[in-house]
Amino acid sequence: MTPAEIREEILDILEDISPDDDMENLDDEKSFRDQLELDSMDFLDIVMELRKRHRVQIPEEDYGHLASMNSTVTYLEPKMKDIVKS
Amino acid sequence: MSGLAAGIRLAHFDQRVCILERHYTIGGLNSFYRLGGRDYDVGLHAMTNFASKGTKKGPLAKLIRQLRFRWEDFKLAEQVGSSIRFPDVSLDFDNDFGLLEQEVAEKFPSQIDGFRSLCAALLDYSDMDGDDASFMHSAREVMANHITDPLLIEMLLCPLMWYGNAREDDMDFGQFSIMFRACYLEGFGRPFKGVRVILKNLVRKFRGLGGELKLRSGVSRIHVEDGRAVGVVLDDGTELRAKRVLSSAGNVETLRMCDDISEVDVARAGKLSFIESISVLDQLPKNIGFDRTIVFYNDSERFHWKRPEHALCDARTGVICSPNNYIFDADEGQLPDGVIRITTLANHDRWCGLSEDKYRAEKMIQYDAAVESAVRFMPDFRRHVIDTDVFTPKTIRRFTWHDNGAVYGAPDKQLDGTTHLPNLFLCGTDQGFVGIVGAILSGISMANRHCLQP
Numbered sequence: 001m002t003p004a005e006i007r008e009e010i011l012d013i014l015e016d017i018s019p020d021d022d023m024e025n026l027d028d029e030k031s032f033r034d035q036l037e038l039d040s041m042d043f044l045d046i047v048m049e050l051r052k053r054h055r056v057q058i059p060e061e062d063y064g065h066l067a068s069m070n071s072t073v074t075y076l077e078p079k080m081k082d083i084v085k086s
Numbered sequence: 087m088s089g090l091a092a093g094i095r096l097a098h099f100d101q102r103v104c105i106l107e108r109h110y111t112i113g114g115l116n117s118f119y120r121l122g123g124r125d126y127d128v129g130l131h132a133m134t135n136f137a138s139k140g141t142k143k144g145p146l147a148k149l150i151r152q153l154r155f156r157w158e159d160f161k162l163a164e165q166v167g168s169s170i171r172f173p174d175v176s177l178d179f180d181n182d183f184g185l186l187e188q189e190v191a192e193k194f195p196s197q198i199d200g201f202r203s204l205c206a207a208l209l210d211y212s213d214m215d216g217d218d219a220s221f222m223h224s225a226r227e228v229m230a231n232h233i234t235d236p237l238l239i240e241m242l243l244c245p246l247m248w249y250g251n252a253r254e255d256d257m258d259f260g261q262f263s264i265m266f267r268a269c270y271l272e273g274f275g276r277p278f279k280g281v282r283v284i285l286k287n288l289v290r291k292f293r294g295l296g297g298e299l300k301l302r303s304g305v306s307r308i309h310v311e312d313g314r315a316v317g318v319v320l321d322d323g324t325e326l327r328a329k330r331v332l333s334s335a336g337n338v339e340t341l342r343m344c345d346d347i348s349e350v351d352v353a354r355a356g357k358l359s360f361i362e363s364i365s366v367l368d369q370l371p372k373n374i375g376f377d378r379t380i381v382f383y384n385d386s387e388r389f390h391w392k393r394p395e396h397a398l399c400d401a402r403t404g405v406i407c408s409p410n411n412y413i414f415d416a417d418e419g420q421l422p423d424g425v426i427r428i429t430t431l432a433n434h435d436r437w438c439g440l441s442e443d444k445y446r447a448e449k450m451i452q453y454d455a456a457v458e459s460a461v462r463f464m465p466d467f468r469r470h471v472i473d474t475d476v477f478t479p480k481t482i483r484r485f486t487w488h489d490n491g492a493v494y495g496a497p498d499k500q501l502d503g504t505t506h507l508p509n510l511f512l513c514g515t516d517q518g519f520v521g522i523v524g525a526i527l528s529g530i531s532m533a534n535r536h537c538l539q540p
Contacts, residue, residue: 017151020140037142041152044534048099060539 001080006073009085013049017042028069050076054083087116087522088514089334090288090299091529094153096537097295104326105297106318108304108487112289114334114514115486115493116522118282121475124423126364128477128485130281131407131427132274132380133162134249134265135523136181144272145211145523152530159287162275163412165379170241171463172384177241181273194238204232205271209263221260228259240389245269245382247391248405248429250520252356252494254392261499264519274379276409278418284522304487305335308510310345315510318343330537334514334529336488337496340505347506356492357393359479361432363456366473367424371408375465376426381406383463393433399452400431401459426467428456434479434491449476494520503532511536 001009011023014036021036032038043063050056056079058066065075090112093103111117116129137146139157150160167180175193179186191198207228209218220228229239243257246265251257257265277283289299307319308331317327333340338355341347371377384390384403394400407427410420432452440448453476457468479491488495495515503511513532514525 016154019156041148041534044538048538052099
């Protein structure tokens with residue numbers, strides 16, 4: 001997956017977790033926590049959804065990388081580059 | 087309910103889940119039944135933790151997100167308004183916390199600052215894992231640090247104990263904080279058609295994800311080998327193997343099922359059980375002058391929260407609920423019947439010790455006593471009654487299988503959900519949160535914590 005595709009995938013997961021939020025105005029620089037009011041349970045869900053959908057494993061000590069869209073995509077790029085977008 | 091919530095989480099993340107229910111219907115305490123052509127709820131007076139559609143924070147928003155529901159699936163009508171009625175003084179509250187504040191300021195002018203400082207001292211939902219040192223403090227003691235009029239303390243405690251306190255006389259401050267937020271800061275709502283709507287949504291979601299739900303399949307034993315739970319044995323002898331077991335049966339009740347435990351300390355089981363006296367009226371309660379959603383009454387200045395030791399029931403305090411007194415949408419209309427439900431304290435052992443004839447007779451006698459007590463705090467509705475039903479601690483035990491028919495389980499909660507076995511966990515009443523929203527959140531958090539963490 002390209003960084004743009006990874007971004008799409010993360011958006012899709014966020015829409016799944018929080019269907020009432022408008023993702024159009026998401027600022028990729030700013031933290032998810034502040035924009036979408038995600039809490040630790042929601043972050044666990046992002047991790048779990050990535051594992052469910054793409055078998056990507058994210059160890060607990062790396063959860064901090066999932067703070068914003070940009071940091072998440074950067075972190076996931078090496079882990080997901082060989083995955084073919086379906 | 088906690089089991090269904092946990093099941094949905096696990097099935098969503100591709101685990102194979104089987105939910106086993108002893109009763110022929112689902113829901114435990116929050117179940118429903120049909121009698122004489124009418125629908126009745128068992129537990130539900132009100133759903134606490136009301137939040138309006140789209141709210142981001144709070145327990146209801148969290149469970150909708152975690153279970154991938156839409157707000158429409160939990161569509162709630164707001165309460166009209168509720169009251170706490172003691173002799174000579176009454177406090178009204180609704181889903182706007184400003185009303186309760188105003189009522190306290192009017193009726194207890196010297197206490198309003200203390201009331202506000204108590205609100206500021208409440209624990210947050212994020213402190214509810216029990217690690218906060220004040221979680222186990224006495225709520226009465228903490229309240230007394232802020233409020234000097236004992237009557238206001240009793241009045242504020244009355245609804246919170248009625249809706250979620252397993253301990254006699256006093257309450258843990260953590261549990262007090264949860265209930266204060268759930269009842270006063272968030273408030274009450276009800277799905278138009280009652281608890282069955284929520285149960286139906288939970289079951290549909292669970293089955294849609296491939297989960298298996300077996301009714302009339304009581305677990306008689308949890309099979310233990312080499313210090314691990316390896317499976318369960320059903321009442322009919324069937325054995326199911328499993329990697330992990332989550333039990334919503336209650337703490338003492340679960341331990342008793344384990345092969346490796348020969349004795350459990352039954353003294354740790356809860357004691358508080360209720361009877362519910364239901365009256366169907368020939369018209370809506372508001373037409374006879376009763377517009378309250380819930381009335382929590384107590385007939386003296388001191389609120390007694392204890393199992394009646396020497397009688398079947400204690401009707402000195404009670405809860406009056408009218409499921410009609412919610413603000414339903416115009417397209418929903420009104421429920422088919424006017425209904426008044428009255429809950430009073432009851433002694434499980436005494437009810438279970440009655441012969442079948444005596445049991446039936448006492449249901450009528452105790453119904454009359456409950457209604458007679460309640461009409462001191464509401465208009466007398468007795469000449470409008472066209473049908474009645476009563477359920478007792480015996481009924482509650484049949485639905486929940488809890489020792490003593492304890493409605494809110496054991497007083498000492500196992501907040502982290504762990505047991506003596508590394509792969510057996512508790513969820514539901516005895517893990518921590520109570521009520522409908524509480525039970526669902528318990529299932530979610532225990533599934534997340536013990537069965538989903540990578």
